Amino acid sequence: MSQKMTVLLVFFLFHFYTTTSSDPDPVQDFCIPEPKHGSQGTVRFIGSACKNISNVTVDDFVFDGIRSPGNFTPMGFAGLSVNPTIFPGLNTLGMSFVRADLNVGGVNVPHLHPRATEIAFVIEGMVYSGFVDSMNRVFAKVIRKGEVMVFPKGLVHFQMNVGDSTATIFGSFNSQNPGMERIPIAIFGSGIKGELLEKAFGLNAREVEMLRRKFNP
Ligand SMILES: *[C@@H]1O[C@H](CO)[C@@H](O)[C@H](O)[C@H]1NC(C)=O
């Protein structure tokens, strides 16, 4: 095979792999990570040893950390993301979740999860909720208590409390590690060269500096 063909083949296989891969199916009922591995911060969930089954209890599968909201940001948003790092029972199961609370007028800024589709269930309140597809079409509307919206994997989405009381949302992800990029911080808080930002957004140096200060995490 010529070198060119090999390069093409490798490219194709890699492309195929990355566009079809997702969290793997578990090959056992569960794998509660061994605390001594999990807590050291060197080995996390992938490749960490599982707890001896005879030491696993029902409490390994119960999580009580989202009974109340997290800390609200100045934008009136409180998010508690729950993945195997804080709820080891999720490990290898291909799922994770979030509790989100929004004060009146509060905003969950446009963001995306590179590795997961999200199902958002409104437990309380009225939320303007939507996403933008890869043709830059916006799909957004006000959803209410008891209603559900799905945000397709990797697409930018957002929420704002448009009701007159706190809104609470339970979000569920089809990955144990969905990842998260908040657009304002990813763009202005990440250290991208100022000159590029000026050109990309048609801003002057002072405006870019102001946005950088604002979104520096
Ligand atoms: C099981 O739990 C007991 C009591 O906490 C502990 O002493 C023991 O080392 C554990 N065994 C394993 C294999 O994790």
Ligand SMILES: *[C@@H]1O[C@H](CO)[C@@H](O)[C@H](O)[C@H]1NC(C)=O
């Ligand atoms: C798990 O623990 C049980 C009871 O302590 C023990 O008999 C068994 O050998 C352990 N299994 C492994 C894989 O360590």
